[in-house]
Amino acid sequence: QTAYQLVDTFWVGRLGASAMAAVSLSFPLLFLLSSFIGGLASAGTILVAQYFGKKDRVMVNHLSGQTIGFITVLSLIISTGGYLASRWLVIKIGASPEVAPLATTYLQISFIGLTASFFYTIYQSLMRGIGQVKIPMYLILASVILNCILDPLFIYGVGPLPAMGVAGAAWATILTEFL
Numbered sequence: 001q002t003a004y005q006l007v008d009t010f011w012v013g014r015l016g017a018s019a020m021a022a023v024s025l026s027f028p029l030l031f032l033l034s035s036f037i038g039g040l041a042s043a044g045t046i047l048v049a050q051y052f053g054k055k056d057r058v059m060v061n062h063l064s065g066q067t068i069g070f071i072t073v074l075s076l077i078i079s080t081g082g083y084l085a086s087r088w089l090v091i092k093i094g095a096s097p098e099v100a101p102l103a104t105t106y107l108q109i110s111f112i113g114l115t116a117s118f119f120y121t122i123y124q125s126l127m128r129g130i131g132q133v134k135i136p137m138y139l140i141l142a143s144v145i146l147n148c149i150l151d152p153l154f155i156y157g158v159g160p161l162p163a164m165g166v167a168g169a170a171w172a173t174i175l176t177e178f179l
Contacts, residue, residue: 001034001117003144004177008169011151019166022102025095030110033078037118040071041125048129064126068119075118082111102166109167113174120177147176 005027013020044067051059082089086107087100095103124136150172157163164171 001031003140004147004173005030007144007147007151008173011155012166012169015155015165018096018098019102021095021099022106022166023169025090025093025099025103026107026110029089029093029107030114033082033114034117034121037071037075037121038125040074041067041122044071044122045125045129048126052130060130067126068122071118071122072115075115078118079111079114082114083108086111106166106170109170109174113170113177116174116177143176143179146179147173150176 005023008023009020009027012023044063047063048060048067051063087104090100090103090107093103120136120140124140127133127136151169153161154164154168154172155166156168
């Protein structure tokens with residue numbers, strides 16, 4: 001999450017102070033939500049690791065399914081609520097009138113992609129629970145590299161792809177998270 005935000009901030013910073021403030025303003029909120037889901041994912045990891053160590057594949061599969069299902073439902077609730085409350089959240093955080101519309105747009109698009117981000121967190125945690133740490137690392141590395149490539153294309157536009165500004169940074173990020 002931090003790598004995505006840093007890349008977005010780097011590219012959006014070239015659009016001006018308001019655009020950079022819009023992206024920076026959303027970071028604490030998105031990081032808080034990612035940390036919350038990370039804690040829940042850790043709980044699932046611990047249980048999966050215990051049953052994996054006992055070689056009880058049935059319970060590993062059951063717990064993995066339960067964890068994925070729970071986080072999916074929770075993420076859909078948080079995404080929907082966050083999307084609807086984005087304007088209010090931005091104002092409560094203290095965005096200035098020129099930053100608020102940009103921050104609201106960035107946050108709303110980020111909430112659309114929150115389920116993908118949460119799902120990756122769960123996937124990574126469950127993989128760690130069964131001793132697979134390299135696959136998730138390679139996936140996130142590829143995703144961040146792809147985000148570095150797509151961000152400027154979506155922000156500034158190229159060919160038939162229109163310039164989307166701050167919204168382009170958010171769309172590039174959620175696209176790479178979904179992938």
